[in-house]
Every structure is written in structure tokens, then in C-alpha cells.
Amino acid sequence: xxxxxxxxKFQVLKTGQSMTLQCAQDMxxxxxxxxxxxPGMGLRLIYYSASEGTTDKGEVPNGYNVSRLNKRxxxxxxxxxxxxxxxxxxxxxxxxxGRADTQYFGPGTRLTVL
Amino acid sequence: DQQVKQNSPSLSVQEGRISILNCDYxxxxxxxxLWYKKYPAEGxxxxxxxxxxxxxxxxxxxxxxxxxxxxxxxxxxxxxxxxDSAVYFCAASPADNDMRFGAGTRLTVKx
Numbered sequence: 061x062x063x064x065x066x067x068x069k070f071q072v073l074k075t076g077q078s079m080t081l082q083c084a085q086d087m088x089x090x091x092x093x094x095x096x097x098x099p100g101m102g103l104r105l106i107y108y109s110a111s112e113g114t115t116d117k118g119e120v121p122n123g124y125n126v127s128r129l130n131k132r133x134x135x136x137x138x139x140x141x142x143x144x145x146x147x148x149x150x151x152x153x154x155x156x157x158g159r160a161d162t163q164y165f166g167p168g169t170r171l172t173v174l
Numbered sequence: 175d176q177q178v179k180q181n182s183p184s185l186s187v188q189e190g191r192i193s194i195l196n197c198d199y200x201x202x203x204x205x206x207x208l209w210y211k212k213y214p215a216e217g218x219x220x221x222x223x224x225x226x227x228x229x230x231x232x233x234x235x236x237x238x239x240x241x242x243x244x245x246x247x248x249x250x251x252x253x254x255x256x257x258d259s260a261v262y263f264c265a266a267s268p269a270d271n272d273m274r275f276g277a278g279t280r281l282t283v284k285x
Contacts, residue, residue, distance in 0.1 A: 064217070091271065102178065102263060102275035103218070110271060119274075150217050163273075165210075165217030 064166035072172045073141045081136040083151030091154040092134035096147040141173045177201045178266050180276035193251040195279050197264030204266035209249050212261045254283045
């Protein structure tokens with residue numbers, strides 16, 4: 061049982077390049093989330109998927125797209141990377157959309173955009 | 175505009191003593207509060223939560239206190255252990271699938 065896995069762990073991009081961050085969970089969770097963490101800012105929600113087939117914007121969605129490929133996988137795409145997108149990206153999942161249910165986080169992807 | 179604030183970036187305590195981490199929020203719509211703990215190179219892990227209908231929740235060495243009138247919550251760790259050294263994030267939720275995090279407090283517990 062690996063929990064939430066993310067690939068890659070590290071990535072360096074040049075401005076304007078595109079890339080997709082991958083996330084998978086093996087806990088049969090319905091909801092999945094993408095966050096970014098910046099120094100002094102805490103984690104901020106980019107997009108989430110409450111269930112397979114649905115996606116919704118979070119607090120900071122601009123510059124990103126997501127795909128809920130199936131129940132296990134939720135990917136985050138940067139179409140044209142900008143230096144402001146340099147951050148650590150965390151994927152998380154949760155069993156239902158109940159308020160008391162805990163989010164389980166992956167280990168993160170550290171992205172640098174030059 | 176940060177709605178959840180952790181004003182102490184770092185805290186250092188002696189092993190065996192109490193650690194008190196503080197968190198303030200501005201949005202009166204927040205009704206569910208959580209603390210997460212994060213070790214380097216790992217994702218945050220859930221520690222403890224509290225609903226706004228309560229003012230205290232306890233789980234072993236960890237207790238969260240909520241003061242709604244002051245829009246303030248705190249996490250108490252007693253006794254503190256070196257393994258508690260980590261970054262602690264306070265989070266608050268006004269609605270399902272919406273969680274706002276503070277910037278974190280780095281706790282160091284010295285042996």
C-alpha cells in the first residue's frame with residue numbers, strides 16, 4: 061500500500077516549457093487535490109476533483125489544467141511554465157468529501173522554472 | 175490576503191516541556207480546523223482536528239484549543255519529544271473541499 065505517489069520528485073523547466081505532474085493513490089479515495097506550497101504562504105489549493113469525472117478550481121488555478129484520468133490518477137499540467145510557478149507541489153486524496161475525513165498527502169514535487 | 179496566520183515561524187522547546195503553537199484566523203465562516211505535521215521531504219500528515227462546536231479536542235499528547243470569539247486556536251504538545259521536531263501547519267475550512275493553510279511553524283525539540 062503506497063498511499064499517494066507523485067512523479068517526478070524534482071523538475072527544472074525553462075520559461076515557456078510545458079510539463080505534467082503525475083499523482084496516483086491506491087487507497088480507493090474519491091476526492092483528489094493539487095496544492096502548491098510557497099515560502100511564507102502555506103499550502104494553497106490549485107484544483108480538486110471531488111469524484112471521478114469532475115474537477116473544480118481552487119484558490120489559485122490560473123496557469124494550470126488538471127485531468128482526473130480515473131479514480132486512481134489525477135494529473136496537473138503546466139502548459140507554459142513561468143518563474144512564478146516555481147514551488148513545491150503536493151497531491152492529496154481523501155475517502156469522501158466529508159468534512160471530518162483526512163486528506164493524505166504525497167511527498168511533493170519540487171519544480172523550478174528558470 | 176492570508177486568512178490563516180501562524181505568526182511564529184519557529185519555536186524551540188526542551189524535551190519533556192510543553193510546546194504551544196498558535197494560529198489566528200480572520201474568516202468567521204471557518205467552522206472546521208486542523209493541524210498537520212510535516213517532516214522534510216515528506217508530505218504533510220494529519221495530526222488533530224476540531225469542529226467549531228467544540229472548544230477542545232484531545233488525542234494523547236496533543237490537544238487543540240479553539241477560542242471562537244478571539245478567532246484563535248492553539249496546539250499543545252505535552253510532553254514534547256525530539257521526534258516532534260517538524261513544521262506544523264494550521265488549516266481552517268469554511269466549506270467542503272476548501273481548506274486554507276497557515277504558513278507553518280517550525281518546532282525544534284531539544285534533547
